[in-house]
Amino acid sequence: MPMPKRTRVPERRAWLRRAAALLAGLAAAAATTTIAAAGFDLAQLTAQLARVKSGEATFTEKRRVEMLDRTLESSGRLVFRAPDTFIRETLKPRREKLEVSGNVLTMSLGDRSRTLQLDSAPEAAVIVEAVRGTLTGNREALERLFECALSGSAERWSLDLVPRDLRLRGQVASVRVSGRGAVVREVQVLLADGDRSTMTIEPLPASAAP
Numbered sequence: 001m002p003m004p005k006r007t008r009v010p011e012r013r014a015w016l017r018r019a020a021a022l023l024a025g026l027a028a029a030a031a032t033t034t035i036a037a038a039g040f041d042l043a044q045l046t047a048q049l050a051r052v053k054s055g056e057a058t059f060t061e062k063r064r065v066e067m068l069d070r071t072l073e074s075s076g077r078l079v080f081r082a083p084d085t086f087i088r089e090t091l092k093p094r095r096e097k098l099e100v101s102g103n104v105l106t107m108s109l110g111d112r113s114r115t116l117q118l119d120s121a122p123e124a125a126v127i128v129e130a131v132r133g134t135l136t137g138n139r140e141a142l143e144r145l146f147e148c149a150l151s152g153s154a155e156r157w158s159l160d161l162v163p164r165d166l167r168l169r170g171q172v173a174s175v176r177v178s179g180r181g182a183v184v185r186e187v188q189v190l191l192a193d194g195d196r197s198t199m200t201i202e203p204l205p206a207s208a209a210p
Contacts, residue, residue: 048182050137053082063197123171130175
C-alpha cells in the first residue's frame with residue numbers, strides 16, 4: 001500500500017534515517033584482481049574498482065542506535081549493477097528491501113513502500129554517492145563531494161570519506177569503505193548524532209549467485 005504523498009515531518013525523517021542506515025550496506029562489488037603495491041593511491045584504487053561492473057554478496061550488519069541504547073543486527077543479500085543500480089534485501093530479522101536506481105530511492109517495508117528522489121533526501125544521497133563513487137571507481141565524483149583519505153596498502157586498504165558540504169556533514173559525519181585488493185569488504189557509517197553502523201560483506205562467486 002503506497003504511503004500518502006503528504007507525510008508528516010517526523011514520519012518522513014524516520015524513513016530517511018532508516019534509508020541512511022540501510023544504505024550503509026550497498027557495497028556489493030566482488031573481484032579477484034589485486035592492485036600493484038608501488039604507487040598505491042586513490043587514482044590506482046579507483047582505476048581498479050572501475051573494472052568491476054556487477055556483484056552479489058551476503059551481508060551482516062550491526063547498527064548502534066544511541067537513542068535506544070542498543071545494537072541492532074540484520075543480515076541479507078546485496079546486488080550491484082553498473083552504472084547506478086543497488087539493491088539491498090534484508091532477510092533477518094524481518095524482510096525489507098531498498099533499491100537505488102539513478103536518482104530514485106525506493107524502500108519497501110511490510111506492505112508499505114516509499115519512493116524518493118535522492119535530491120530531496122541529502123542525508124541519504126551522501127551515503128549513496130560515497131558507496132556508488134567507490135564501487136564505480138569514480139574518482140572525480142569522490143574528490144568533488146568528499147574529503148578523501150586513503151590508508152593501508154593494496155592488499156588491505158581503507159578509504160575515509162567526509163562530506164565537503166558542512167550542511168551534509170551535520171547529518172552524516174563520515175563513511176569508511178574498506179577492502180582487500182579490488183574487493184569491498186566493509187562499510188562503516190557514522191551519523192552526526194552518534195548512530196553508527198558496520199556492514200560486513202561476503203562477496204558471492206558468480207557461480208553461487210542466484
